[in-house]
Amino acid sequence: MVAGGRTFTGIASALFLRNPNSMEAGVSTLNPGTLGKPGVTPVRRRKFIETLLGSGFLATSIAFLYPVLRYLVPPRALDLGNDSVVAGRTTDLKPNSGKIFRFGNRPGILVRTASGEFRAMSATCTHLSCTVQYRDDLQHIWCACHNGHYDLNGRNIAGPPPRPLEAFEVQVLGEEIHVRRRSEA
């Protein structure tokens, strides 16, 4: 308490040792009585008050800005999708056709090749995220947005896509076609 009181007196004397008229004039006129006091120079007093005010404003701005910035970042969406999903039924797809299915929050594409085999992969084009489709005339996967082509293993074979589509594992259980993410080895 005593130490706190002393500090307070220090601040108060620093604040009030200035000529009150100096505020209006915009210059710091010294109180003649303080000139001789050791350690109390006008520059230090001004600097002290400026630092106090400046850091106060800075702290206030941070206190306002930080919550705003955090508010702007959307909360992470829960990926409700499991690692496995029923993408469709064998009766849904004729050979040489494809369909989009829901894999969690993202679209996937299920293809039945001309030979009747099922393939599944992510339907999000690796170029700029459009949703791809199966072209029965080309017998491979195509993205309409920027003319990207992928083969039936999801490999990018023509156009701007920089990477292959993520391929999924397909398992046919009875009539149901189960699709699961490939576990990383």
Place this chain on the structure above:
Amino acid sequence: MAMFSSLRNWVDERFGWNELIAPLRKKTVPRHKLSYWYFLGGITLFLFIIQVLTGILLLLYYRPGATEAFESVQYIMTQVQFGWLVRSIHSWSANLMIFTAFAHMFSVLFLKAYRKPRELTWLTGMVLLFLVLGFGFSGYLLPWNTLAFFATKVGTEITGQVPLVGKPLMVFLRGGEDVTGATLTRFFGFHVAVLPGLATLLIGVHLLLVQRFGISVPPRLQAEWMAKPANQREMKFFPNFLLRELMAWYVALGVLGALAAIIPWDLGVKADPFVSAPAGIKPEWYFLFMFQTLKLIPSKVAGIDGEVLGILGFGVIALLWLLIPFFERDHASRTRQWITGIAVFALAYITGMTIYGHFAP
């Protein structure tokens, strides 16, 4: 009339109205064979006013959100009396405004109106042009149809390709990792609150600067007038130029009304995140030249992703474009020739790529 003048006296007594509008009375507009280009900025402003008014009307019925947006626009177009017209005017006026803003920018380039002391006028104008494109991009998503959905997906993904800041910026724009109803809500906020506020402020500064510096005369003509001051011709801004400008606005209104009534804006099919992008999908015409360029860049150039290169390229060009007035220091006339050359090339490139993009499969 007597009532009007007494009202005016009342205002003048209190606010010094006559003193306030004195500079406007003194304002003149140079008169020469290229004077017609001076109308473009004003027409853009007029279309912006139309956007604000029709936008407010649309707000009375529009509901943002993935489950309601499409239906509410459908409601406006089919149930609300003249709703189709209001929406059609809003869409057409947006497109015309983007066109006139681009035309205004190029006319300023060719007439060299950006030169000292008007650097800040150019800067505020360029930022306004970017804002106008932002209006176009954010407004396009609001009806929540398939084309808009994929355009937004691609557009925000492009933002995501920018090194370092791209990914967080994309998540900020989308309101998450993917384009969802959250994106629509954000875009709605940008479109009806953030962008209009910024645009109004900048238009104010832009007009104030135009008022402060007066209207630019092309350098060659200026030199001619300096040599022979007798040849110099000008007209009063108020009322001579203003009345001409109002006639231009009236013509613009006629064109707008005709387009909106004869070719009403389509609504399309409701967006579904779980369908493929339809064949033949393209962005709006004002993004087509960038779209077509990105389409032509191979997937890898010297080990770097094609898009990243394209996007950085467009970013650098946009920044250099913004700084055009600051390149004119020494050898002003030679720099100006360069700038004209680049502007001609840019205009040809944008026009050519837009047409190519329109007809390309």
